[in-house]
Amino acid sequence: MNLFTYERASDASGAIDLARGNAAARYLGGGTNLVDLMRETVERPDMLVDVTGLPGGIEPRADGGLLIGAAATNTALAADPHVRTHYPLLARSILAGASAQIRNMATVGGNILQRTRCRYFYDTAAACNKRQPGSGCDARDGFNRYHAILGASPSCVATHPSDMCVALAALDAMVQLDGPGGARRLPLLDLHRLPGDRPDVETELKPGELITAVEIPPLPIARRSTYRKVRDRASYAFALVSVAAALDVDDGGMVREVRLALGGVAHKPWRASAAEAALKGRPATAESFRAAAEAELAAAAGLRDNAFKIELAKRTIVAVLTDLKGEDA
């Protein structure tokens, strides 16, 4: 690990001032990903600005939504009574991720900005366009069981590893940012990028920008929502495929509203807009669910080890929607 300086900030403007003009500075949350990447020399910051002292409150808003300080821990958010009753898909997504120890350390802001767990990104002897632009991609023809089936590019097939972000994508969450150029808001869905020919540029954050909070709009149908994660072991593993969903079915058995997002399938949390469009106003039946899943995965492409994820994603979508519909019975 390279040598660095350590500074502790107590508010966003202090943190931004400390990192101003220094492209090698990094904001430090719980450290569960950054410290690991520093040890592997994938990340080599010359300054760490500790932002765990910034606001981390979880406050209901007047409109029925929620405002979450970026320094809130993953555990605090999953245990929050309002989240558990109004947004169970969010609580379940967080609890499906990592271990209790890591959830106690990890912050909401850090969860959003965690890096891919692609083994070739971690291995500094391997070719990786994300870590070293132009060096190639050893994952495309390598071990790629965990890699992307949607939105990938010739230069990168990595996935975004967060579970929480899949729920946030389904909820139309907004991220509040602050930086040298001032404060702004961005939909979470627009924060992460698809890899294209610049997989090293993972987000729309400008230099020195910091996530300060996450806003969750009110969504009454999310009281009936869930998150299902399919993985190689029952606990403490990254997703092969995951689905966050909320479903509202009217008295006539028709889909009134639906939210659907996928994890483990792409370079960013994947909002299943095609599936949602295919479902709205349609009967809430297994046939409709399957047709919606087919629509979403129509453009999916498999690699050597991960083609099974296309069918797995379809079946998981159908299973989750069937479960949510079943709560009516």
Added chain:
Amino acid sequence: MNFTINGQSVEVEADIRSSLLDLLRNTLGFTGTKKGCDQGACGACTVLVDGERINSCLALAVQYQGRSITTVEGLGADGSLHPLQQAFVEHDGFQCGYCTPGQLCSAIGMAREIERNVPSVVTPDLSSASIAVDETELRERMSGNICRCGAYNGIIEAISEALVKTPASRAPATQATPSAQQGARA
């Protein structure tokens, strides 16, 4: 850097790159805390910080200045084991023992999380005011601690007896159900 470790104030000079794990083991001699994977995958390095369990291998020591840290050395006292340590002995909760300090600290942190009504991914009803702890809950909540000897059944029995009462641990042994017996063999 200043810390409170097992109730004692400690002032120490350390490399700013030190993990909390390396500081505890190499600088301060608290070698009860173990280094397994050094990347947050195994849980052998689990310690309690202000009562909450964390992986000390992923923690930069500098970030934890001023905090109260409990290691396995702080659980019992000379000649008197913590009740959970005693239960690990009685239920064969280990073979080689390498993961045990992390298992112990993790289980104590877990019990506090259950008291605070922190749910897990297998909690059926998230809106419930209290969590009915069964073996499924314990196994999920302890999944951040790997035991390569495979002493999981003894670990769960020890935790059930000493820390967190489950329906199985409350029932007399003679009334163990066929499914519970099957679980013990699995």
